[in-house]
Amino acid sequence: MTYTTQLDAAKQGIVTPEMLVVAEKESLSPQILCQLVAQGAVVIPANKNHRSLSPYGIGQGLRTKINVNLGISRDCMDIEQELCKVQTAIDMKAEAIMDLSNYGKTRQFREQLIAMSPAMIGSVPMYDAVGYLEKGLKDITEDEFLAVIRRHAEDGVDFITVHAGFTLDIAQKVKEHQRLTHIVSRGGSLLFAWMMTNQRENPFYTRFDEVLDICAQYDVTLSLGDACRPGSINDASDGIQISELITLGQLTKRAWEKNVQVMIEGPGHMAIDEIEANVVLEKRLCHGAPFYILGPLVTDVALGYDHITSAIGGALAASKGADFLCYVTPAEHLRLPNLEDMKEGIIAAKIAAHAGDIAKKIPTARQWDNEMSQARAALDWEKMFQLAIDDGEKARRYRKESTPEHEDSCTMCGRMCAMRTVKKILSDEEVDLL
Amino acid sequence: MTYTTQLDAAKQGIVTPEMLVVAEKESLSPQILCQLVAQGAVVIPANKNHRSLSPYGIGQGLRTKINVNLGISRDCMDIEQELCKVQTAIDMKAEAIMDLSNYGKTRQFREQLIAMSPAMIGSVPMYDAVGYLEKGLKDITEDEFLAVIRRHAEDGVDFITVHAGFTLDIAQKVKEHQRLTHIVSRGGSLLFAWMMTNQRENPFYTRFDEVLDICAQYDVTLSLGDACRPGSINDASDGIQISELITLGQLTKRAWEKNVQVMIEGPGHMAIDEIEANVVLEKRLCHGAPFYILGPLVTDVALGYDHITSAIGGALAASKGADFLCYVTPAEHLRLPNLEDMKEGIIAAKIAAHAGDIAKKIPTARQWDNEMSQARAALDWEKMFQLAIDDGEKARRYRKESTPEHEDSCTMCGRMCAMRTVKKILSDEEVDLL
Numbered sequence: 001m002t003y004t005t006q007l008d009a010a011k012q013g014i015v016t017p018e019m020l021v022v023a024e025k026e027s028l029s030p031q032i033l034c035q036l037v038a039q040g041a042v043v044i045p046a047n048k049n050h051r052s053l054s055p056y057g058i059g060q061g062l063r064t065k066i067n068v069n070l071g072i073s074r075d076c077m078d079i080e081q082e083l084c085k086v087q088t089a090i091d092m093k094a095e096a097i098m099d100l101s102n103y104g105k106t107r108q109f110r111e112q113l114i115a116m117s118p119a120m121i122g123s124v125p126m127y128d129a130v131g132y133l134e135k136g137l138k139d140i141t142e143d144e145f146l147a148v149i150r151r152h153a154e155d156g157v158d159f160i161t162v163h164a165g166f167t168l169d170i171a172q173k174v175k176e177h178q179r180l181t182h183i184v185s186r187g188g189s190l191l192f193a194w195m196m197t198n199q200r201e202n203p204f205y206t207r208f209d210e211v212l213d214i215c216a217q218y219d220v221t222l223s224l225g226d227a228c229r230p231g232s233i234n235d236a237s238d239g240i241q242i243s244e245l246i247t248l249g250q251l252t253k254r255a256w257e258k259n260v261q262v263m264i265e266g267p268g269h270m271a272i273d274e275i276e277a278n279v280v281l282e283k284r285l286c287h288g289a290p291f292y293i294l295g296p297l298v299t300d301v302a303l304g305y306d307h308i309t310s311a312i313g314g315a316l317a318a319s320k321g322a323d324f325l326c327y328v329t330p331a332e333h334l335r336l337p338n339l340e341d342m343k344e345g346i347i348a349a350k351i352a353a354h355a356g357d358i359a360k361k362i363p364t365a366r367q368w369d370n371e372m373s374q375a376r377a378a379l380d381w382e383k384m385f386q387l388a389i390d391d392g393e394k395a396r397r398y399r400k401e402s403t404p405e406h407e408d409s410c411t412m413c414g415r416m417c418a419m420r421t422v423k424k425i426l427s428d429e430e431v432d433l434l
Numbered sequence: 435m436t437y438t439t440q441l442d443a444a445k446q447g448i449v450t451p452e453m454l455v456v457a458e459k460e461s462l463s464p465q466i467l468c469q470l471v472a473q474g475a476v477v478i479p480a481n482k483n484h485r486s487l488s489p490y491g492i493g494q495g496l497r498t499k500i501n502v503n504l505g506i507s508r509d510c511m512d513i514e515q516e517l518c519k520v521q522t523a524i525d526m527k528a529e530a531i532m533d534l535s536n537y538g539k540t541r542q543f544r545e546q547l548i549a550m551s552p553a554m555i556g557s558v559p560m561y562d563a564v565g566y567l568e569k570g571l572k573d574i575t576e577d578e579f580l581a582v583i584r585r586h587a588e589d590g591v592d593f594i595t596v597h598a599g600f601t602l603d604i605a606q607k608v609k610e611h612q613r614l615t616h617i618v619s620r621g622g623s624l625l626f627a628w629m630m631t632n633q634r635e636n637p638f639y640t641r642f643d644e645v646l647d648i649c650a651q652y653d654v655t656l657s658l659g660d661a662c663r664p665g666s667i668n669d670a671s672d673g674i675q676i677s678e679l680i681t682l683g684q685l686t687k688r689a690w691e692k693n694v695q696v697m698i699e700g701p702g703h704m705a706i707d708e709i710e711a712n713v714v715l716e717k718r719l720c721h722g723a724p725f726y727i728l729g730p731l732v733t734d735v736a737l738g739y740d741h742i743t744s745a746i747g748g749a750l751a752a753s754k755g756a757d758f759l760c761y762v763t764p765a766e767h768l769r770l771p772n773l774e775d776m777k778e779g780i781i782a783a784k785i786a787a788h789a790g791d792i793a794k795k796i797p798t799a800r801q802w803d804n805e806m807s808q809a810r811a812a813l814d815w816e817k818m819f820q821l822a823i824d825d826g827e828k829a830r831r832y833r834k835e836s837t838p839e840h841e842d843s844c845t846m847c848g849r850m851c852a853m854r855t856v857k858k859i860l861s862d863e864e865v866d867l868l
């Protein structure tokens with residue numbers, strides 16, 4: 001049995017060792033999983049060179065996964081500090097980490113990250129090209145862009161964001177169109193600048209076949225980036241965004257022909273009432289490829305609280321079929337997130353993913369909630385802490401700061417605790433409120 | 435022109451001074467508002483004795499409002515501290531404050547609260563009965579319960595929660611039924627204990643007409659409580675919950691006949707995929723009366739983060755037509771919220787309400803977002819801070835803690851800021867990434 005990628009194997013009906021691990025994690029039959037991979041509805045990002053990986057699946061019928069962004073940059077070149085973030089992300093069970101490094105010793109950081117990480121590793125080669133090559137953006141050649149992709153693939157990156165669907169034609173529309181926030185994708189803006197300055201077509205589009213060849217060789221999953229994702233609810237679901245999505249759908253089919261796994265990146269900022277339509281459209285236009293979203297942030301005004309706006313949008317999107325959520329921290333739009341911001345972002349994303357999983361009927365999802373509610377009804381505080389989404393770190397602290405009169409209640413309601421009152425009545429005890 | 439309540443006036447086609455204020459706040463025609471009040475789709479909680487009130491409307495076609503809970507209790511008898519919370523809630527533009535005081539000098543606190551507050555004031559007389567009367571719950575008489583309601587009405591409370599729909603028959607079902615978390619409504623649990631211990635019907639149900647007479651006299655809006663609101667996603671939308679809702683619908687009609695304004699309280703804990711159905715059912719079964727919800731919390735496991743789980747559920751519910759959101763703080767299920775918890779809860783609720791308003795097409799809702807996005811595209815930081823949901827308190831602090839190399843960007847992307855890059859290209863400037 002020989003195969004190049006997970007998709008190649010699946011098409012041949014081969015259940016790979018990675019599929020077995022994923023099937024086990026998802027309580028799913030390996031054969032069903034194999035079929036889902038074959039049809040492109042599930043990806044298993046697993047670069048052949050990422051030896052510490054514990055593979056995860058992303059897509060239809062699976063638990064919603066979350067991604068954590070980090071990396072070194074001009075404003076934060078401290079590799080040790082970023083590796084500390086990596087360890088925290090792993091400890092908090094983030095399934096994926098995207099290395100957005102764009103300045104400094106990016107390769108050294110990437111190598112250490114991949115070596116230590118059981119989580120899937122993603123990257124945006126475009127960022128690294130700009131930071132690593134240390135030359136003016138407009139002077140970077142097509143060959144150089146491809147060389148950076150190859151290097152990331154060799155290093156063991158499991159999935160890469162490539163904005164291959166952002167064509168010169170669409171870029172021209174951005175320039176003419178009256179969007180409020182034009183382009184807010186960082187990679188997209190760099191490509192926009194490159195294309196506009198050089199008046200040339202997107203090199204990832206023109207040389208897409210070469211990108212695919214590299215991906216196929218190492219089994220790098222393509223995460224097709226949405227350069228035109230809306231950066232304001234005003235710009236959401238407009239012709240520009242959907243045009244790019246249509247192109248991404250065409251590229252998806254080309255990738256699948258070459259046995260390259262694909263997921264599609266999505267918004268962004270978007271009003272609640274447009275989210276379901278966007279999930280439906282992505283699944284239709286991109287032929288069922290998994291949907292990887294950044295947000296959606298359901299309002300633009302919550303500066304400092306975008307972990308909440310994105311949890312709202314992410315939960316709703318996941319409930320409608322989005323498969324993979326990129327975390328957003330309270331520092332979004334403001335500064336590089338610190339460790340605390342990162343933790344808050346991870347927890348908010350985990351809440352959104354889990355709430356989505358309950359709604360999309362992932363078979364095992366409700367079990368966790370039911371255990372928590374049983375512990376609650378029993379007023380079993382230690383059990384509640386153990387089951388809490390952050391392993392009870394915050395809950396323990398809160399309870400310690402505010403000791404109740406009665407061990408079985410909390411200071412919120414004290415003796416008037418509904419759980420306590422009802423428990424007493426149901427076991428024929430007297431209720432002692434005074 | 436004479437009338438007793440806002441509803442009475444509206445039925446006669448009289449536009450009251452309160453309606454004029456609300457119409458102005460909502461950019462709505464006073465005549466249309468008057469019709470909505472007449473049909474019960476909008477309430478204007480405005481007790482005749484609440485002289486410092488700046489009235490708000492709650493209901494169909496209006497902005498989603500938020501409520502802040504506070505009050506003195508056995509675990510926190512410090513009136514000054516609670517009044518400090520009141521001032522913060524008012525400063526943060528919460529439209530309503532519920533006084534959940536249940537121990538100590540509750541009347542003194544209530545009087546000070548009402549005197550200083552332009553926000554609508556709500557209360558749960560049941561709590562006060564238990565705390566204030568200082569006698570065993572089972573010994574409280576029906577007359578005493580009604581006397582407490584009358585006292586709250588006299589004092590100027592604008593809306594009161596009364597669990598009049600929680601009949602002995604439903605309480606019996608709770609006892610027999612296999613719910614995970616039985617009853618989590620505090621007032622509901624007290625009533626449950628009273629009914630079960632005394633084996634008597636709910637006094638607020640049997641003497642509902644007298645409750646209505648008191649409400650009509652002072653124009654107190656009835657907030658019909660859902661004693662059986664689910665306390666776990668497992669218990670949501672079950673027969674018990676919906677049975678009580680059907681009864682609340684019957685009581686709503688009786689209240690309207692006596693010109694008493696009504697809103698209906700709702701869940702609770704609830705999976706995302708059940709929220710829309712619950713809003714539809716409430717509007718149908720309760721004949722279009724405004725829906726006032728606590729949550730819904732879309733998962734049970736986020737102990738310490740229920741301001742986020744409720745923001746998800748609240749935003750979705752508001753987008754489908756819920757009218758009034760009770761805030762939930764990070765301290766929910768854990769302890770009495772402190773000032774910081776309260777602020778986080780208010781901000782999360784405001785995000786949910788606003789995100790809901792955008793989706794339910796409140797005409798002016800998007801304007802705020804568009805102004806923010808214009809400021810973002812212009813990299814106008816001061817303007818962004820001014821427009822932020824917390825008036826920029828957190829955003830200013832974050833930016834100060836992490837000074838960017840360039841004034842026009844932030845440390846998140848530094849020179850690679852998409853806004854900055856695109857702005858330069860669109861104005862034909864060179865992009866300086868190095």
